[in-house]
Amino acid sequence: MERYLLPLDGIEAEHRCLVGGKAFHLGELRQAGVQVPAGFCITTAAYSLFLQETGIDLEAALSSLDRESMDLQIAPLGEEMVKHPLPHRLYRAIEEAYRGLGEKRPVAVRSSATSEDLPEASFAGQYETHLNVLGLEELTEKIKTCWASLWNALAYLHRHHISPLEVAMGVVVQEQIPAEVSGVLFTLNPSTGLEEEMLIEAHWGLGEAVVSGKVTPDRFVMDAWNEGMRSQEISEKRMMVVPAHPSGVKEVEVPEEKRTRASLTEEQLLSLMRLGREVQEIYGYPQDIEWALYGGGFYILQTRPLTSYTFTPEIGQWTSANCREVMPGFITPLSFSINGQYEWAKAFDELFQRLKLMREKRKVEWLRLFFGRAYWNVGEVKRLNSIIPGFKERDFDESIGVEPTYEGDGLVTPTTPITVIRALPVLFALQDLYKSFWQEAKEYKEAFAREEARYSEIDLATLSDVELAEKVKDTLEFHHRTNRIALLVTFLAMQAQDEFTPMVERLNARNPDAEPISMARLLTGLTDVATGRPLLELWQVSQEALKDE
Structure with a gap:
């Protein structure tokens, strides 16, 4: 029925x-x-x-x-x-x-x-x-x-x-609901893209005037993480919409004493902010919420996914490419602290200092969380890499899986005598790393096998609290050393891919009847790593598909 x-x-x-x-x-x-x-x-x-x-x-x-x-x-x-x-x-x-x-x-x-x-x-x-x-x-x-x-x-x-x-x-x-105050709550500030900010728009009377754009509402930027107000803009509220008699709505003048008064108190703002956080937690993503205040309580009239927001330029450009494979889903504070703020940051700093791309001492935020997930500072990486002649932003973005948001090639560094001379220290340093770091990685791989065997022999249950604390510290240092090698190899492989790709494409085009060269195998040799095998297998499937064309 x-x-x-x-x-x-x-x-x-x-x-x-x-x-x-x-x-x-x-x-x-x-x-x-x-x-x-x-x-x-x-x-x-x-x-x-x-x-x-x-x-x-x-x-x-x-x-x-x-x-x-x-x-x-x-x-x-x-x-x-x-x-x-x-x-x-x-x-x-x-x-x-x-x-x-x-x-x-x-x-x-x-x-x-x-x-x-x-x-x-x-x-x-x-x-x-x-x-x-x-x-x-x-x-x-x-x-x-x-x-x-x-x-x-x-x-x-x-x-x-x-x-x-x-x-x-x-x-x-x-x-x-005969609202005394009503408006819209964005659980993510759509003007800045900052997830720690909520934006509240509020006005006297029914919400129709706000959502239709007939009035300029009060605007409050709230700090959702520290539960406070960051800023407020109190508008001059001359008109409001109220219920008409016996039905419908009408526009009336706002009483003189309420025109320049904030439509919500700080206590009400905090209460509404917490309600917004509760609604967002139900859905798991930012919400655009219409609300009404009546009789001392807030009512939710509607909620929808927040589909449009922009990041303030000061944030820069960030991506989860390569992060989401090794740190999928939400990141715990411990994982972010160890892997992100410490290991990724140190590896980025070391790489760019050894390549002489970071010549001045300054603190760079290399990794941060957006919506509980890890993103890395691709904008800063591109800025530093742009000193290299022949750099094309589009090629770089495509190599790491970032969808370009611009026309043409984006940021391009031409190959001229001046750019080549300026980049010579970087190019020499990069060649030195290509020649030497593989040996450092090979030696560490052998040392890692010996260290791992030693760890497997330890019975943690027999350790005292002091010994266990020392072992945890020792294990973290072991993790840091291992991740340093892994991350630097990855970064160098990404740089090498930009340089090798045109040559490999020409070689494959010159020998169409031969088995094509696998870029992944050529650059990394990581065909025995579990996370690398699916990529190699997908590449092999693509080659089979091309044969059927």
């Missing part, structure tokens, strides 16, 4: 396509104990029933549209939909659910499409929302306008390569 209505408290994981993105998230939050206004959802099955019983042929209507002037043609289609009455059984089901909320209680009516609030595309502002709706007749009309708003989003759907025939519309009906 089709389910035309579902209470928010009754929405389960299998109902996502039945209720749409907005309703599904609200149901999740209510069941997680977050304060969300009570309500119910008219499901996508009800939307399909409405189309079926009114004879509206969506596919035929779509086929008649000219995609070049779609925005001009869709309005009459939506208007036609609103003229039809609801099927009787659906009308009665809505009447009963509305009575359960309180017939004389105003409600908020919000669209909840199955294409809405996707991580890769936000549909904020594309669908209808109606506030302070009162009475069954007004409610049913607003439900139909929410359905019709799906037509208004056709052009947007087309731009995102989403077929309108694959999208259906649910509608959320909730108790109207």
Whole structure:
């Protein structure tokens, strides 16, 4: 049996396509104990029933549209939909659910499409929302306008390569919260990309004025990690949106004494920030949250993935390439401290100092965490490498698996007498490392085998606390020495790849009938390492595939 209505408290994981993105998230939050206004959802099955019983042929209507002037043609289609009455059984089901909320209680009516609030595309502002709706007749009309708003989003759907025939519309009906203050909370500051910052926008009255851009809200940048405020911008708030009588909303002047006053106290800001952190932890990624303050408590009206943010230029350019293979997932503080802040940093410093690329003594942040995962400072590495004649940023990015975000070759260092002379100390130092470091690595590999055998003979259970502490310290030093060799070999192999790739490609092209030279085997010889074997095997598969062309 089709389910035309579902209470928010009754929405389960299998109902996502039945209720749409907005309703599904609200149901999740209510069941997680977050304060969300009570309500119910008219499901996508009800939307399909409405189309079926009114004879509206969506596919035929779509086929008649000219995609070049779609925005001009869709309005009459939506208007036609609103003229039809609801099927009787659906009308009665809505009447009963509305009575359960309180017939004389105003409600908020919000669209909840199955294409809405996707991580890769936000549909904020594309669908209808109606506030302070009162009475069954007004409610049913607003439900139909929410359905019709799906037509208004056709052009947007087309731009995102989403077929309108694959999208259906649910509608959320909730108790109207007569907000004293409302606004938006970004659990990651979209202006800086800093995950330790949350951005709160707040204004007197209902949130429609904020989300529609009609007013300039107060803006508070919060330090989510240290629970404090970093900055605030208090706007002059002249207009606010409030519930009208008996229904709808209206714009009114903000009382003089409240216009330049902060709309939230510091205590309220901290409470809202903690609520945002709770919501983000439920989903595991940054959220764009609409909220309302009423009666001393905060209500969550909507949450969606934060899909658009920019990093402040001061952060620089960072990548997880090569990091995510050896440090996948979230990094524990201990792992980050040992592997990142100590070993990676020391290896980078040593490499660039031995190559005479870092001639001045300065502290560089080589590794940092973004969203709990390790990233390395690729911007600084490229800046240092750019002294080498022939350096091309695009070639460098492609060699490490970074998607270029620029046109052309990016940063390029031409090969001229001046650039060659300037780079001679670096080139000589690099040649020396190519000639000598393999021997250092070979000797350490032999020493490692002897050290590992010695460790395997130790019975840790027989050690005293003092001996165990010394052994831990000794083991960490062993780890540091080993990782130093591994990281320096990796860095040199990456540099060698840039130099060898053109030559290998020419050799393979010159001998098309011979077995192609494997770059991975040539540069590293690490075919007996477990993490290297899949790459070699993938390369072999690619060669077999090329034979079939």
